[in-house]
Amino acid sequence: MNLKTRSDDLELLLAVIEFGGFSAAADALNIQVARISRSVTKIEKDIGTAILIRTTRRVMLTDEGKKFIDAVSIGLQHIKNAEADITAQGEILQGKLRIDAVSPFIFHQIAPHINVFNKAYPNIEIELNSNEGIVDLIEKRTDVAIRIGKLEDSTLHAKILGKSSLFIVASPQYIEQNGLPKNPTELKNHTLIGFSNIKALNKWPIRGVDTITPTITASNGETIRQLALSGSGITCLSGFMVKQDIESGKLISLINSYTIQGTDRELVNAVYYKSSAASKKVKAFIDFIKPKLTL
Numbered sequence: 001m002n003l004k005t006r007s008d009d010l011e012l013l014l015a016v017i018e019f020g021g022f023s024a025a026a027d028a029l030n031i032q033v034a035r036i037s038r039s040v041t042k043i044e045k046d047i048g049t050a051i052l053i054r055t056t057r058r059v060m061l062t063d064e065g066k067k068f069i070d071a072v073s074i075g076l077q078h079i080k081n082a083e084a085d086i087t088a089q090g091e092i093l094q095g096k097l098r099i100d101a102v103s104p105f106i107f108h109q110i111a112p113h114i115n116v117f118n119k120a121y122p123n124i125e126i127e128l129n130s131n132e133g134i135v136d137l138i139e140k141r142t143d144v145a146i147r148i149g150k151l152e153d154s155t156l157h158a159k160i161l162g163k164s165s166l167f168i169v170a171s172p173q174y175i176e177q178n179g180l181p182k183n184p185t186e187l188k189n190h191t192l193i194g195f196s197n198i199k200a201l202n203k204w205p206i207r208g209v210d211t212i213t214p215t216i217t218a219s220n221g222e223t224i225r226q227l228a229l230s231g232s233g234i235t236c237l238s239g240f241m242v243k244q245d246i247e248s249g250k251l252i253s254l255i256n257s258y259t260i261q262g263t264d265r266e267l268v269n270a271v272y273y274k275s276s277a278a279s280k281k282v283k284a285f286i287d288f289i290k291p292k293l294t295l
Contacts, residue, residue, distance in 0.1 A: 004046040004047055005042075005043050005046050005047065007076065007079070008039070009039035009040075009042055009043050010043065010072050010076060011076070012025070012029075012035070012036045012039040012040065013039065013040050013043055013051070013069070013072070014069070014072065014073060014076070015028065015029055015036070015160065016036060016040060016052070016059060017059075017061065017069055018160065018162075019160075019163070020058065020059070020262060021058060021059055022036050022037055022040075022059070024262065027150055027151075027264065027267070028150075028151070028158075028160055028267050028269065029158065029160070030151050030158060040052065047068070049062075049064050049065075049068075050062050050064070050065065051064070051065035051068055051069070052065060080287075092123055093121055093123060093124055093280060093281050093284055094123035094124060095123075095124065095125065095278070095281065096124075096125045096126075096127055097124050097125065097126055097127065097143050097144070097278060097281045097282070097285060098127045098129065098140075098141060098142045098143045098144075098278075099126065099127065099128050099129070099142070099143065099144055099145070099146070099285065100129045100130070100131055100137075100140065100142045100144070100145040100146070101128075101130060101131075101145065101146035102130060102131070102132055102146075102148060102221060103130035103132065103220055103221070103222055104220070104221040104222040104225065104238075104240070104241045105146055105148065105240060106128055106130050107222055108240055108241055108294075109146075109240055109289075109292075109293050109294070109295075110128065110146075110289065111128065113288075113289060113292050114126055114128075117285070117288055117289075120288065121281075121284060121288075124281055124284070124285075129142065132197060132198070132219055132220055132221075137156070137271075137272070137273065143272060143278040143281065143282055144270055144271070144272040144278075144282045144285060144286070145270070145271050145272070146161070146268065146269070146270055146271075147268075147269050147270075147271050148164070148238065148265070148267070148268055149264055149265050149267055150264035150265075150267055151267070151269055151271065155273075156271040156272065156273060157271065157272055157273065157274040158269045158270070158271050159269065159270045159271075159272075159286050159290075160267075160268075160269055161268040161269060161270055161286075161289075161290050161293060161295070162268050162290075162293060162295045163266040163267060163268065163295060164238040164239045164240045164266055164268055164295040165238070165239045165261060165266055165295075166204075166205050166236055166237070166238060166239070166259070166261075166263065166265060166266060167236070167237060167238075167239060167242055167243075167246065167251075167253050167259075168204065168206065168234065168235075168236050168253065168254045168255055168259060169228055169234070169235060169236075169237060169242055169245070169246065169251040169252060169253055169254065170190075170228060170231075170233065170234040170235070170251065170252055170254060171228060171229055171230070171231045171250065171251055171252070172249065172250075172252060173230075173231035174191075174228075174231040174232070174233060174234070175252060177231070178190060178191070180254070181234070181254060181255060182255070183208075183255065183258065184206045184207065184208045184209045184255060184258050185208070187206075187209065187212070187234065187255075190233065190234050191215045191216065191232065191233030191234065192212050192213070192214045192215050192216075192233055192234055192235070193214055193215070193216045193217070193218070193224050193227050193228060193232060193233040193234065193235035194212060194213075194214025194216075194217050194224075194235065194236075195214075195217060195218065195219065195221075195224070196217035196218060196219050197219040199211070201236075201265070202214060204236045205236070205259055205260040205261070205263045205265070206255065206258050206259055206260065207258050207259075207260060208258065212236075215233060216232060216233055221237060221238075221241060222241070224237060225237055225241050225242065225245075228242075228251060229245065229250055229251065234254065238265070238266070238295075239295055240268070240293070240294065240295050243294060244294070268293075268295060270282075270286050
């Protein structure tokens with residue numbers, strides 16, 4: 001029996017579900033919305049049932065669509081695993097793999113797992129490089145880079161790793177000494193910690209607030225996290241940095257009812273040149289690290 005749907009169309013459908021809409025999926029994959037729309041429409045036509053309920057603001061799965069998506073996700077993963085097993089037979093991945101990311105992502109998401117990766121791939125030599133800005137992969141001799149935020153148009157291949165929500169946070173010590181801001185307007189009465197090098201990161205996802213004017217600035221997200229932990233002020237950081245701090249009580253998540261989710265800053269992608277000699281090592285690393293990320 002021939003399959004009615006194509007795997008590439010199914011991958012696009014899964015991206016719509018993962019990112020919550022056609023436009024968000026198109027932005028994450030750096031392709032046109034029309035291409036994704038055609039694929040989803042074709043799938044629905046081929047299987048003869050509606051998968052998505054489309055509104056002006058969001059998309060939702062029908063009951064039949066949820067069952068279909070669950071089965072497709074499992075099926076595609078089995079295919080990927082089978083392909084990986086076949087291609088890996090008789091092949092030893094070896095040589096240097098250069099990985100670039102902002103330093104907080106390396107500290108919190110990559111470095112803790114390198115020991116296990118080394119045991120799984122003992123012939124791959126890992127080189128971790130941290131840069132707070134966007135690097136040229138060829139110029140910096142980088143095999144794969146982890147990019148946070150919306151990807152600009154490029155010739156790079158992108159693999160979606162997920163989304164990392166943004167949190168407005170402060171330490172219990174700071175709140176005890178300075179009080180709890182109850183709404184965005186009250187933020188102007190507090191010490192705000194922001195970025196000195198990338199001004200766009202000082203645009204916080206809060207209704208009624210545009211770009212904040214920080215009292216204290218730093219060029220590195222981990223430095224900002226440490227300032228917040230020490231009680232120096234209120235800041236906005238990605239969940240991959242502060243989720244554990246919030247869960248442990250070291251930081252408090254503030255004005256949650258005013259925060260806006262689904263911003264471009266939440267996107268996390270691995271980017272690389274698919275045709276490079278290191279592409280198989282890159283794939284091995286991405287497949288290894290993606291399920292371990294706590295975004």
